[in-house]
Amino acid sequence: MLRIISGLTVFAVVITIGWALGRAGALPPRSDRVLTRLAFFVATPALMLTTLAGADLGAVVSPGALAAIIAELATIASAWAAHRWLLGRDTADALIGALASGYVNAANLGIPVALLVVGDVTPIAPILLLQLVVLTPGSFAILDVITGRPGQTALRRATAPLRNPLLIGVATGTALNLAGWDLAGIAGGSLAEVLGMLGRMAVPLMMLSLGLSLADSQRERRVGPLGRAAGPAAPALWCAVGWKLIVAPLLALAVGGLMGLRGQALLVPVTTACLPTAQNVFLYASRYERSTDLARDAVLLTTAGFAPVVLLAAAALG
Numbered sequence: 001m002l003r004i005i006s007g008l009t010v011f012a013v014v015i016t017i018g019w020a021l022g023r024a025g026a027l028p029p030r031s032d033r034v035l036t037r038l039a040f041f042v043a044t045p046a047l048m049l050t051t052l053a054g055a056d057l058g059a060v061v062s063p064g065a066l067a068a069i070i071a072e073l074a075t076i077a078s079a080w081a082a083h084r085w086l087l088g089r090d091t092a093d094a095l096i097g098a099l100a101s102g103y104v105n106a107a108n109l110g111i112p113v114a115l116l117v118v119g120d121v122t123p124i125a126p127i128l129l130l131q132l133v134v135l136t137p138g139s140f141a142i143l144d145v146i147t148g149r150p151g152q153t154a155l156r157r158a159t160a161p162l163r164n165p166l167l168i169g170v171a172t173g174t175a176l177n178l179a180g181w182d183l184a185g186i187a188g189g190s191l192a193e194v195l196g197m198l199g200r201m202a203v204p205l206m207m208l209s210l211g212l213s214l215a216d217s218q219r220e221r222r223v224g225p226l227g228r229a230a231g232p233a234a235p236a237l238w239c240a241v242g243w244k245l246i247v248a249p250l251l252a253l254a255v256g257g258l259m260g261l262r263g264q265a266l267l268v269p270v271t272t273a274c275l276p277t278a279q280n281v282f283l284y285a286s287r288y289e290r291s292t293d294l295a296r297d298a299v300l301l302t303t304a305g306f307a308p309v310v311l312l313a314a315a316a317l318g
Contacts, residue, residue, distance in 0.1 A: 004314050007116040008307050011207055018211020032212035036108075036279075039205040044107055045169030047199030048125065050192070052173030053183050055122045060174075064268030065126040067259050071252035071269050072130065075102035078251070079243045087236055089291075092146045095139060096291040097236050099284065100298035101243035104275035106131060107166055108206040109303070113275060115203075117314055123268045125170050132167045136280070143288045210303065213279075217300065236291070240277070240298045245309050248273040267317040274309045276302035 021027050052060070079101030083094035104110060106127045114121050162168075176183065183192035252273035256266040277299045285295035 004117055004311065008311070011112065011116075012307075014204060014207035015211040015214075018208035019215045020211070021208075022212040022215025027212065029216055032209040032216060035205045035209035035212065039108070039202055039209065041165050043198050043202035043205055044111065045165045046195045047111065047121070047202045048128075048166065048169040049173040049176075050183065050195045050199050051121050052125060052170060053176040053181075055120075055173075055177065057122075057174065057177055060122055060125050062123065062265075062268070063259050063261055064256070064265050065123045067256040067261060067266075068123065068252065068269035068272040069126055069130050071248070071255045071273050072102055072104065072127065074251050074255065075243065075248040075273065076135070078247070079240070082239060082243070083236060087239060089236060092143055092288065092290045093236070093294075095142060095146075096281065096285045096288075096295055097240050099135075099139060099281045100240040100277050100291075100295050102248055103131065103135060103278050103281050104248075104272060105278040105303070106272070106275065108210070108279070109306075110272065110275050112203040112206065113271065113310060117271045117310060118264075118268055123272070125174075127272055128166055128170060131278075131280075132164050136284075139284060143284070143290070147288050147290065214300070237294050237297055237301075240294060241301045241305070244277055244298070244302045245274075245305050249309060249313060263317060267313065270313045270317060271310060274306055274313055276306045 018032075022029075022031070076098045080094050080098035083089045083097035083101075084091065087094075087097075089097060104127065106124050110124045110127065111121045114124050183189075183195065186192065249270050252269040253266070256269045261269070277295075279299055282292070282295040282299050285292045
């Protein structure tokens with residue numbers, strides 16, 4: 001527990017440094033986007049490739065990883081029902097609300113949190129695959145139909161996951177592992193050194209970009225205090241935040257328990273479910289101009305509130 005608290009404290013310090021750099025104007029506005037793109041296109045794929053190339057692939061298809069997938073799907077489906085039928089939102093807004101309630105930040109925060117709490121980033125790979133291959137293209141297809149907005153062609157949408165650098169990193173690392181190739185034996189070990197150096201940048205880049213993003217949000221007055229939400233969107237926002245921080249971990253606990261997981265094994269799906277809403281949800285909402293305020297605020301509020309939930313889960317199950 002002390003190790004986890006210490007690790008989260010380190011994360012908080014690095015995030016605060018990013019926030020301070022942004023508030024002081026040491027870096028130009030929206031610098032977080034540069035760091036995020038660097039992490040997305042270079043550092044995180046390198047980290048996933050090197051991790052999976054030398055990992056025990058049994059952990060990727062472990063019961064804990066399967067429980068995490070089932071729990072995320074159950075969270076999104078149940079949240080959609082709540083937004084659609086209990087809150088009376090239309091189908092498109094309910095879909096954005098459901099994604100804000102269950103689409104976890106697996107790439108940016110999932111990797112460092114999994115490394116800290118579980119001691120391994122391998123269980124994050126199936127969640128990344130679920131989100132990149134199923135949830136994202138599926139959501140785009142549904143929103144294209146519902147909003148009547150012309151999107152990508154069916155072929156381009158279907159092949160979009162194949163162009164995603166995270167998926168390429170996961171697939172390449174898995175292929176190297178299955179082929180029995182040792183990265184250290186390729187090009188005299190130079191390739192492993194290069195990928196290792198790039199992969200080590202991933203976590204600090206993610207933390208700094210999050211801090212810079214928070215600073216930009218405050219500077220632009222895009223978000224206010226926690227009580228800023230008003231009007232018809234307020235119940236939907238708090239439903240999404242509550243679903244993400246309370247319902248999702250409980251569903252993961254229930255799914256894992258029903259599958260016979262206990263202790264550290266059960267911590268895998270629960271920790272994954274505790275992760276905050278991914279920034280991608282805000283990008284999707286902005287693209288289709290539906291529930292953008294809800295998506296943006298859900299990302300920030302769940303990011304601010306997920307640490308105590310992770311600590312509670314680690315204390316109870318670790």
